[in-house]
Amino acid sequence: MRKRGLASRLRELFGGRFGTEESYEELEELLIEADLGAAMAMRLVDEVRDASRVEAASDHRDLVAILRRRIESTVIERPFVLTPDSLNVVLVLGVNGVGKTTTIAKLADHFRRSGQAQRICLAAGDTFRAAAVDQLSIHADRLGVRIVKQATGADSGAVIYDAIESARNRGEQLVLADTAGRMHTKKNLVEELAKIDRIVATRAPDAVYRKLLVIDATTGQNGLQQAEVFSGAVKIDGIVLAKYDATARGGILVPIAEKLGIPAVFLGTGEGYTDIRPFRAGDYAMELVSP
Ligand SMILES: Nc1nc2c(ncn2[C@@H]2O[C@H](COP(=O)(O)OP(=O)(O)O)[C@@H](O)[C@H]2O)c(=O)[nH]1
Ligand SMILES: [Mg+2]
CATH class of the missing domain: 1.20.120 (Four Helix Bundle (Hemerythrin (Met), subunit A))
Structure with missing residues (x-):
């Protein structure tokens, strides 16, 4: 580090x-x-x-x-662990380029390595750009996990719902769902998110369903604004601070916790699959201020 x-x-x-x-x-x-x-x-x-x-x-x-x-x-530390013998659904949110798709691949690897889930499905819910689906497909191939995808422009909520339905039928333990992070209008983003959230919550009530927001550590106070917008649209269960390795800053989790009360759950520390670690408040505070 x-x-x-x-x-x-x-x-x-x-x-x-x-x-x-x-x-x-x-x-x-x-x-x-x-x-x-x-x-x-x-x-x-x-x-x-x-x-x-x-x-x-x-x-x-x-x-x-x-x-x-x-x-x-x-800062608020809350372990993010899967519920055994259940279908866990994790929706990964955040604006474009923060590290959502990379984080999904890392999380798949993390939950498998830690023995929390062996049967995992990725949902290509970023249907806005063709490249986004391709990128997730490459990760799915490399990791050897299933992926559910549709053509570019498909309805994101429908892709995610398909993934959940098929995962339930196959007895899979984890669905990691990608989403589009476009933010051309705040109202549009909020509506789209609320819609996807409703679909998952009402049509998969038996699943253990959580939402993670990815924040890019290199974007400074912008991260707080993003957290405000997203948490205004849906309940955010935890923050993943990506690109923590790529900046000397990284203190953004402090105002996010203070103003919004959202826990931090993972730190992204590089571009490789294993470059992720569970958030620990003590280590984080130590790294921020100790020589
Ligand atoms: N250094 C570093 N780069 C990262 C990290 N997470 C993601 N990236 C890079 O950030 C860029 C955008 O990531 P991507 O997952 O495509 O973002 P998305 O648009 O939110 O899905 C890619 O080049 C990733 O390799 C991280 O923790 N550290
Ligand atoms: Mg992406």
Whole structure:
């Protein structure tokens, strides 16, 4: 794991000249740059300032510990495991290019490797672009899992429903459904999502049905806006933070948890199938602030 940019800069900042008004301002900027959000950054700086006053803490490790504790207690960790002996349906949502299709392939591999599901079906619910169906098909071939797809332009809800029906008939344990992430109008996206959600919920009431939202760690505060839009349309059960390896930022899970109360469930750490790991609040907070 590459070093977070924030960590080394904190060390610099805390090394020697900490306690001046200028250094507090700089700390606030660093936290905002790391995507923690302006409100959280301000609050964290106040806490660090108070602690420095009370304990006359000049040791940067004490201050880092305050930041770490606060970040750890703000993000929401919730294990995302499959329910055994049931049909699990996972709808993967997010705007274009965030990493949905890649995440689906990684999740198929993850659930199989961890012994949670052997019989898996991918649903090519991104029917908007031909390339999207092809991309998912290639993953299905490589992973040796079944795929349900239709021609480009088909109804996404129908593809996903077909996948669920056939998975149930075959006794499969997991359907991972791709979706289109186009966002040309917010209203259109919200309506489309709500429709797919209704189809799955009402026509597969026996399935253990959850929705994951993929956020791209390199897009900064935009990720919070995306989480607001999607969670306004359907209930989001967890966030997958993709491309966590590709940025020195990555703090966006903090404002998402704080403002929207959505748990984080996985971190995407590269382009390979095994580049995914369950989210752990303690590790995440440590990586964000510790040198
Ligand atoms: N470095 C890195 N790249 C990723 C990760 N997840 C996805 N990608 C890349 O991001 C690009 C878009 O991914 P894709 O799954 O097609 O996004 P989608 O449009 O949301 O389905 C591809 O080039 C992926 O290889 C990740 O965790 N780390
Ligand atoms: Mg895709």
